[in-house]
Amino acid sequence: MIMTHSSRIFAIIVAIILGFCADIAFAEGNMSETNLKWWQKSIVYQIYPKSFQDTNNTGTGDLPGITQHLDYVKSLGAGAIWISPFYPSPGVDNGYDVSDYVGIDPKYGTMADFEKLIREAKSRDIRIVMDLVFNHTSNQHEWFLESSSSRDNAKADWYIWRDEPTNWRAIFGGSAWTWCESRKQYYLHTFAVEQPDLNWENPEVRKALFDAANFWLSKGVGGFRIDAITYIKKPGKFQNFEPDGIDGLRSIHDITANSPGILDFLREFKREVFDGHDIFTVGEANGVPSDELKYWSGSDGVFDMIFEFNVTRLPFAKHGEFWCKPSDWTILDFKNAINSTQQGARKTWCPVFFENHDEPRSVNHFFPKNADQKKAARVLAVMLMTLRGTPFVFQGEELGAINVDWDNIEMFDDLSTRWQYDFAIQDGFSREEAMNAVRFFSRDNARTPMQWNSKANAGFTGENVKPWLPVNSSYKFINAESEEKDPDSILNFYRELVSFRNQNPELLSGEYELLLPNDEKIFAYSRGQKIIIAVNLSTSDAELPEEFLTNTQLLLDTESGTSMDPRLLRGLEARIYRLGM
Ligand code: GLC
Numbered sequence: 405m406i407m408t409h410s411s412r413i414f415a416i417i418v419a420i421i422l423g424f425c426a427d428i429a430f431a432e433g434n435m436s437e438t439n440l441k442w443w444q445k446s447i448v449y450q451i452y453p454k455s456f457q458d459t460n461n462t463g464t465g466d467l468p469g470i471t472q473h474l475d476y477v478k479s480l481g482a483g484a485i486w487i488s489p490f491y492p493s494p495g496v497d498n499g500y501d502v503s504d505y506v507g508i509d510p511k512y513g514t515m516a517d518f519e520k521l522i523r524e525a526k527s528r529d530i531r532i533v534m535d536l537v538f539n540h541t542s543n544q545h546e547w548f549l550e551s552s553s554s555r556d557n558a559k560a561d562w563y564i565w566r567d568e569p570t571n572w573r574a575i576f577g578g579s580a581w582t583w584c585e586s587r588k589q590y591y592l593h594t595f596a597v598e599q600p601d602l603n604w605e606n607p608e609v610r611k612a613l614f615d616a617a618n619f620w621l622s623k624g625v626g627g628f629r630i631d632a633i634t635y636i637k638k639p640g641k642f643q644n645f646e647p648d649g650i651d652g653l654r655s656i657h658d659i660t661a662n663s664p665g666i667l668d669f670l671r672e673f674k675r676e677v678f679d680g681h682d683i684f685t686v687g688e689a690n691g692v693p694s695d696e697l698k699y700w701s702g703s704d705g706v707f708d709m710i711f712e713f714n715v716t717r718l719p720f721a722k723h724g725e726f727w728c729k730p731s732d733w734t735i736l737d738f739k740n741a742i743n744s745t746q747q748g749a750r751k752t753w754c755p756v757f758f759e760n761h762d763e764p765r766s767v768n769h770f771f772p773k774n775a776d777q778k779k780a781a782r783v784l785a786v787m788l789m790t791l792r793g794t795p796f797v798f799q800g801e802e803l804g805a806i807n808v809d810w811d812n813i814e815m816f817d818d819l820s821t822r823w824q825y826d827f828a829i830q831d832g833f834s835r836e837e838a839m840n841a842v843r844f845f846s847r848d849n850a851r852t853p854m855q856w857n858s859k860a861n862a863g864f865t866g867e868n869v870k871p872w873l874p875v876n877s878s879y880k881f882i883n884a885e886s887e888e889k890d891p892d893s894i895l896n897f898y899r900e901l902v903s904f905r906n907q908n909p910e911l912l913s914g915e916y917e918l919l920l921p922n923d924e925k926i927f928a929y930s931r932g933q934k935i936i937i938a939v940n941l942s943t944s945d946a947e948l949p950e951e952f953l954t955n956t957q958l959l960l961d962t963e964s965g966t967s968m969d970p971r972l973l974r975g976l977e978a979r980i981y982r983l984g985m
Pocket of ligand 1: 500501537762
């Protein structure tokens with residue numbers, strides 16, 4: 405093909421960028437495939453145990469259910485499984501309210517079941533990653549029962565007690581302070597009333613938490629996801645702030661996230677627990693600005709990587725905003741959010757994710773209602789497997805799972821969903837508007853039972869059992885069994901992408917660079933010196949600059965064969981090219 409003037413300029417720019425990246429990679433002693441750690445090369449599969457597989461007809465998933473599906477998880481290329489909490493818990497926040505850090509909730513099984521899971525997983529080269537919920541316990545934890553019993557017990561200052569409340573709003577709504585009659589004081593809870601915050605200033609608390617984490621290391625776990633970790637340090641002064649809602653309260657996130665001094669706690673955590681083990685750590689770190697990433701992740705940081713939520717919080721300028729007041733965003737905003745995470749982590753490492761147990765399903769989240777959901781799932785999968793970082797796949801995402809068509813507020817289990825609904829009504833929204841907001845954003849969209857087959861209850865539990873949360877009616881056409889047989893399914897496309905990723909080392913270790921930064925439809929980027937990816941994030945056709953087609957080889961196309969004109973990138977089409985023939 406004859407090069408036009410503009411294509412020559414483009415080729416020069418790509419060459420300069422790629423050459424520049426090679427220099428940076430060199431200068432940083434950066435990262436050939438061979439010196440990547442195991443968790444940088446693998447995929448992490450997230451399981452929400454309550455909803456994965458019920459083996460004893462209780463309507464609730466369990467650990468043997470995870471063991472039963474290890475081959476399935478392995479077939480997705482996973483080297484690790486992050487399991488949301490399965491410690492003993494009253495279950496107010498589905499296990500994120502822990503009442504014993506070193507036990508197994510009987511509804512999920514026994515310690516022997518857990519040890520078997522570790523063994524069976526290990527035999528398939530899969531490691532189990534625990535979720536550490538260390539900002540708070542359940543109010544039923546024996547530490548809290550003791551601490552709340554009087555002002556002078558041995559654990560009196562294991563939690564945060566005050567005579568006067570401030571006007572801080574808990575993340576799940578209402579005041580962040582709750583009155584305790586036996587102490588005649590208030591205690592602080594960043595999340596629900598039943599989730600009192602631990603006092604990390606107390607060295608005994610920190611030691612007890614580190615001991616718990618070390619207990620799981622001694623069981624052979626392969627890493628930790630550390631919950632809500634940016635909230636553990638409270639600011640020096642407890643004072644009122646300008647309210648940000650009709651309730652006269654101010655989001656606690658604005659006040660306590662990433663408070664000065666937090667890194668001292670985290671460095672101690674690293675020293676006492678993580679150092680010296682062949683594990684990975686990923687902190688859930690809302691509120692860390694990109695210029696502080698270097699302290700939080702990578703070899704000089706406290707964790708190997710952190711979840712920050714640029715992308716999933718796209719409709720909200722800040723964390724903790726009301727679901728009934730989302731803002732409009734554009735494809736450029738979506739691109740910029742992904743790009744800023746990738747750029748922020750360029751000297752370190754990051755997870756790549758579009759879903760988890762707190763987010764709506766990604767095909768609904770990031771694309772308009774009328775978008776073709778299978779195409780949307782494919783382009784998300786391409787980005788997940790080709791952006792720089794460790795891909796985290798949330799159960800069902802590999803099937804192209806979609807949100808639930810919720811009928812009414814009673815159907816939801818999630819406490820934050822119910823609060824967001826009530827708040828929207830108080831704030832003057834109609835029931836329908838409130839319902840639309842929670843229908844879209846509810847965390848329960850991700851938490852419905854895993855869709856294994858098209859039989860009653862989707863194969864999650866016995867056919868006559870009532871699952872703890874209704875099965876999404878989409879199970880008739882979105883389920884693992886039928887997708888297994890369909891060569892054109894999202895599931896098989898995931899597997900194809902995983903092997904593609906493994907065969908192209910640039911996708912593991914190559915630098916990321918943004919291309920076409922101002923294009924309003926196409927998200928394009930390069931990996932390493934040879935691979936370029938172009939994703940049309942819009943639902944209408946876009947024109948791919950000729951330069952993508954000059955002296956390049958098409959390696960993968962989500963819409964192969966649908967367009968006679970290679971310059972035409974169909975709506976929701978993704979292509980991967982190799983530079984040079
Ligand atoms: C984290 C968890 C979420 C939980 C909250 C409180 O954000 O991901 O599910 O509700 O912390 O523990």
